[in-house]
Amino acid sequence: MNFQPGKDALKRNFKIVGTRTPRPDGLDKITGRARFGADMTAPGMLWGLILRSPHAHARIKSIDTSSAEAVNGVHAVITAKDFGPCPEDVLDIRENVMAREKALYDGHAVAAVAATSRAAAKQALKLIKVDYEVLPHVTDVDEAMKPSAPIINSKLFTKGLDKTPKKPSNIAERFEFGHGDVEAGLKQADLVIERTFRTEATHQGYIEPHACLASMGSDGRGDIWCCTQGHFMVRQVCSALLGIDASGLRVTASEIGGGFGGKTTVFIEPVALALSLKANHPVKVVMSRSEVLRASGPTSSTSIDVKIGMKKDGTITAGDATLRYQGGAFPGSAVPYGAMAAFACYDLKAVRAVGYDVIANRPKQAAYRAPGAPMAAYAVESVVDELCKELRLDPLDVRLKNASSDGSKASYGPNFDVIGLRATLEAAKAHPHYKTKLGANQGRGVACGFWFNFGGETSVSLNVNADGTIGLSVGTPDIGGSRASIGNMAAEELGVPHDKVRCIIADTASLGYNDVTDGSRVTFASGLAAINAARDAIGKMCERAAGIWGIPVEAVTWEDGTARPSSPNAGKHDPLTLADIAAQAGATGGPIAGHCEINAEGAGVSFATHMVDTEVDPDTGYVKILRYTVFQDAGKAVHPSYVEGQFQGGAVQGIGWALNEEYIYGKDGTLQNAGFLDYRIPVASDLPMIDAVIVEVPNPGHPYGVRGVGETSIVPPLAAISNSVSSAAGVRMTQLPMSPPKVLKALGRI
Amino acid sequence: MQYHAPATLKDAVKLLASSKGTTQILAGGTDLLVRMRTGFAEPDTIIDIKRISPMCKIARDGKGFSIGAAVSSAEMSENAALAKAWPGVVEAAALIGSTQVQGRATIAGNLCNASPAADSVPAMVAAGAKAVIRGPKGKRKVAVEKVCKSPGKTILKKSELIEAILLPAKPARTGDAYLRFSPRTEMDIAVVGVGVCLTLDTKGVCTAARVSLGAVAPTVLLVAKAAGALIGTKVDDAALDALAAACSAAAKPIDDKRGTREFRIHVAGVLARRAAIIARDRALGKS
Amino acid sequence: MFQIQVSTSINGDDTEFSCEADETLLDVLRDRLGMTGSKEGCGTGDCGACSVIVDGRLVCSCLMLGAEAQGCEIETIEGMADGTELHPLQQKFLDHAALQCGVCTPGFLIAAKSLLERNDDPTEEEVRYWLAGNLCRCTGYDKIVRAVLDTAKDMRKPAKTKKAAAKKRVKA
Helix, strand or coil: CCCCCCHHHHCCCCEEEEEECCCCCCHHHHHCCCEHHHCCCCCCCCEEEEEEECCCCCCEEECCCHHHHCCCCCEEEEHHHHHCCHHHHHHHHHHHCCCCCCCCCCEEEEEEEEEEHHHHHHHHHHHHHHEEEECCCCCCCHHHHHCCCCCCCCCCCECCCCCCCCCCCCCEEEEEEEECCCCHHHHHHHEEEEEEEEEEECCCCCCCCEEEEECCCCCCEEEEEECCCCCCHHHHHHHHHCCCCCCHEEEECCCCCCCCCCCCCCCCHHHHHHHHHCCCCCCCEECCCHHHHHCCCCCCCEEEEEEEECCCCCEEEEEEEEEECCCCCCCCHHHHHHHHHCCCCCCCCCCCEEEEECCCCCCCCCCCCCCCCHHHCCCCCCCCHHHHHCCCCHHHHHHHEECCCCCCEECCCCEEECCCCHHHHHHHHHHHHCCCCCCCCCEEEEEEECCCCCCEEEEEEEEEECCCEEEEEEEECCCHHHHHHHHHHHHHHHCHHHHEEEECCCCCCCCCCCCHHHHHHCHHHHHHHHHHHHHHHHHHHHHHHHHHHCCCCEEEEEEECCEEEHHHHHCCCCCCEHHHHCHHHHHHHCCCCEEEEEECCCCEHHHHHHHEEEEEEECCCCCCEEEEEEEEEECCCCCHHHHHHHHHHHHHHHHHHHHCCCCEEEECCCCCCCCCCCCCCCCHHHHEEEEEEECCCCCCCCCCCCCCCCCHHCCCCCHHHHHHHHHCCCCCEEEEEEEEEEHHHCCCCC | CCEECCCCCCHHHHHHHHCCCCEEECCCCCCCCHHHHHHCCCCCEEEECCCHHHHHHHEEEEEEEEEEEEEEEHHHEEEEEEEHHHHHHHHCCCCCCCCCCCCCCCHHHHHHHCCCCCCCHHHHHCCCCCCHHHEECCEEEEEHHCEEECCCECCCCCCCCEEEEEECCCCCEEEEEEEECCCCCCEEECCCEEEEEEECCCCCCCEEEEEEEEEECCCCCCHHHHHHCCCCCCHHHCCCCCCCCHHHHHCCCCCEEEEEEHHHHHHHHHHHHHHHHHHHHHHHHCC | CCCEEEEEEEEEEEEEECCCCCCHHHHCCCHHHHCCCCCCCCCCCCCCEEEEEECCCEHHHCCCCCHCCCCEECCCCHCEEEECCHHHHHHHHHHHHCCCCCCCCHHHHHHHHHHHHHHHCCHHHHHHHHHCCCCCCCCCCCHHHHHHHHHHHHCCCCEEEEEEEEEECCCC
């Protein structure tokens, strides 16, 4: 790290950071000018459509594309044959992008067509003859783990066991975290509660379907425009899959209409590129909503056992969890994160979390905002709530008593640095919401949540324009308003007004590598890099000033956007503003820029406490959200409006997950609700205002104290709502979603 | 695919009779375009009835109303006289989809789509609505509850279309109401729908009633026993209990992704009670 | 399939286009007229991202055929601002941070515009129910509802109302 934060830097008086400046991309978005994934066209463009398996599990015996190729207007038809050998680490992605020997889930891509019109492409698709041999399938996680389950991958042998099994199974890997003697800890408890929970798969539900426009030349070089959370990842994976050089593929990230983790991988991009290569035309591929739900990356469905022991005084003596997550037809579910995060809010001497990564005939899962954590928190926080109710203890007090704090050993291993869990709990306790009177059939629930947050590889380039304005190029697509926050951090550091900085997302040919926008890393890492780049630029501008004044550079100081002699000894020189120095750049050595290329470390974890009041209709099982307050530690809220927005958005996704959202599979293994009518995300009339309380416990790992905030907000809602329903109706909902038929059944009314 | 927008009903009927292949009537399009988009309908001919001006009007039919087949749910809500006379029907139509959908959707189309979960249908049935069906040989009137044969199928012949929905003259001290249960507050489809229309005498005793259930059978149900539970009573708690029981007994739902059998049976009774209370209060002049 | 000629008026501009019988108005706007402000989120009328106003009525353009637009007056997001002067709703959406990714924003702005044209004093509940056909996954709707209510409040002030009335576009 090339900065020294210290406690003083964190107490700094910010001029811009922390204020609600207008967002730079706002005007384009409110006028319809902003260009998202599907908004781009190119001359000679063809329309691409993808043929998808109607079977949950089937051997592909043959594919006959000859009739499709004969349709007038069709320029290319591709299958898995058009994807050649690739590195091992992208084999699963290649398989998911286009099925080879087997279709592994309903919606798995098996072929694709590029034609001059959508009608011609549609017609061609109908003429592709696929000979399937339907195989037995399994979609449920517990069923998939049984020895009698149909084996999806005969080369999959469970990793992470003491002895590698001889027979293949659908269990990809076993993980274990924890420390201490759990059995002994449970014996010390006055009350032990053990419960099993099940959650269904959900989808990130971004309103913008995946879309891209690919244009490959016969020289193996090309461009792709796509909505993605990581255009460098797209370049890396697509160049590997297509066998081209990374430098040959330029990826431009469009504005993105929501991602939440679901756009941190590729689905249609390699297909569009392969079609474009074969057709020698630009090819546009846009997923329909039904394709998005069937064939992009939903979360895991899970089955979780939790056992927690508590003393009468509220001390938690031990926590034990077994988590079973199915991640679709390929290994790689988020169960290790779930297992690590499950007990992270508690300072426990004895804790154990075992996770099983299971495969099933479902689409390959992708990240969804704190992947793996919401389900784990649902299970753990529900049991803690039940213990509190049985022992007649206040749920906030119990959490305060057992809360992880600065320096405590996390359930997943390391010792926490400075953290804000307690601060969120105390804020919750002091808030008027906690004292609001409740009526009949109404109840209150609280729950805590945690997310790791990440740093990651980040490159930023900061250019000082001759007129004193700043061009800031970052490589992390903006999914939440980060352009504004990063620009503001650079402006703060440079000491210039915020509207002098224009922050753009550069394409892959114009900037160094950047990891995907995920892990709530962008405000932290791109912000950190922007600050470092600004400091780099400041260093160079001080050199220029030193040169202009003829004094050593050590005698120059930078303050409020201006270079000054650091003491009277340095001589009498009028200060030079950034604009002054910029105007003279050509004459003093050339263009001035600052850079930063790092693997950012020091991301601060983020904790939250959520409080929700619900009313349960005892005659219909309908759950109404009355009141919702989020208390979350942001470290330092660079732009409070966007931080609030993250809190509110995550909470509402959690509300949908808890109450109505679920993937419904038929007996034949096909998805029954692949649309927004029957995949029910919350609508405006379902919700009250979501109050957002920003707690700030600065992260010592960032110059301004920033912590990622985007993900933690989805972790507590499932449990908070379940706990609230338990208070309102006296029933413990152990299955999500808590749809009305389930609630009514739990109430014993049906 | 051919698209026609005839200017008269006569032309529409001629087109219907003469067109080859599958023909669909287009009113609001909020079902047809969805079915086309999802591959469930590929009509050879579409006949848009929105240029036929009588189909776009709400007219008085004696003391009742004639709602043209191309009248949108939104237009129904904006017609003060209609909303005052038949609030249950108007509210039911206003539950279809969303504001955007209500800007186009029609109750005639809702009926002809023949979904068991159609929102406007139980309300129309409870109100005693009739469909005016026009064909090459002239027109006939059919009670709305007789129009749907099975899910997705109506009694309309190939060359027939619905011209209008007739709502009868509303007797004095009559109130109607429609309630539905759906998991979300809006933008949703009925898991159970109940329409109740009842008439009280000057002493507050129910003299006539119609109770209709949606989404709990392949087609809409008109439950005589449920009406019987109300007639002769003051729609008090005992009557409401009997009403709820009769509705639960009449419901013959399936388990599907939107609700379980037991849930629908139970909630049919719950909603019937609640809808009857609203209808009663409207009949008594309470808002 | 032969194409149908359609004459319409879009944001006050006389517009002609030809389209196939089964093309939706949304397809026409985006792919034939290059007006990509209206978005396709679902294609089945469930998300409202394609919202436009047709003859004064809020509708989903994915639920209308291009052919049905014959003779209609259509308002899209591209016409919401009056030249460089933003509609009050647009300004309030910025002020309230009522957008994050922005893909649902055009639909919401058009839908809210339609509401405020009918009801200049909606309650929070009325706003929420009117906008229930517009899905947002980023914001949780809180700041959107606040922006609409705040706009209504401002638009009720006499001075602003007169100014708004004076801004009606004149047809060529």
